Amino acid sequence: MTVTARSGRGAALTVLSPMPRLWAGPLRLILYVRKLLGPSADLRRMSFIHFAHWTVITAFPFQRRRARYAYLLFRSDFNGSWDEYIDAFSIVIPRRMVLIWGWSYGFPGALPPAPFRAYIGRNDLPVDHYWAAYPESSVTEVTAALRVRDAYRARFGDLDPGAAPAHPAWPLFLHDVQGDLYTWEGDDDAAA
Secondary structure, three states: OOOOEEEOOEEEEEEEEEEEHHHHHHHHHHHHHHHHHOOOHHHHHOOOEEEEEEEEEOOOOOOOOOOOEEEEEEEEEEEOOHHHHHHHHHHHOHHHHHHHHOOOOOOOOOOOHHHHHHHHHHHEOOOOOOOOOOOOOOHHHHHHHHHHHHHHHHHHOOOOOOOHHHOOOHHHHHHHHHHHOOOOOOOHHHHO
C-alpha cells in the first residue's frame, strides 16, 4: 500500500512513469486534444476528483544531455482512499488509461484493477507537502456550496445574507437550492 499525503479529506498523488522517447510526441498530441475537448462526462461524474493532469516530460532542467527516456507525469488530488481512487480509473475508464499509460514501460493494462494498482504504486512519488483550502470538505460539497453562492447572487445580488431571510424571495431560493444544502455531522452548532 502506498503512503498518501493528506489534508483533511483530500489526498495527493504524483506518478512518474518512464516511456520511450519515440512516443512522447504522439502522447502529447493526444493529451492536447483531450485538453481542448475538456473533461469527459464520465470523469465529471467521478466527483471525488479535485484535480487531475497528465504531462509528458522529455527533459528535466538539471539534465546536461538528452535523457534516454521520456516520462509521463500524472498529478492528482482526490477524496477517499488511494486504492478506491486507482480502481475507479481502472474500472470506469479503462480504455483511456490504456491510451494514456499504454506508452509507458511496464504498464500491465487497466484491467483487472490489481495489476494496474500495483503499477501505479511502483511509480508513485512521495509528496512532501500537501495543502487543501477546504480540508474537511469533499469536491461534491465545495461544488454544491458554489452553486448555492451563485444562486444567492443571482437572486439577491449584494444583499447582506443576514437580511435575506426577510426577503419575499427567500422561500423560493431555499426551494431552488435545497438539493445543495447539507447538514454535516459533528457540527458544533448542531450539537448545541
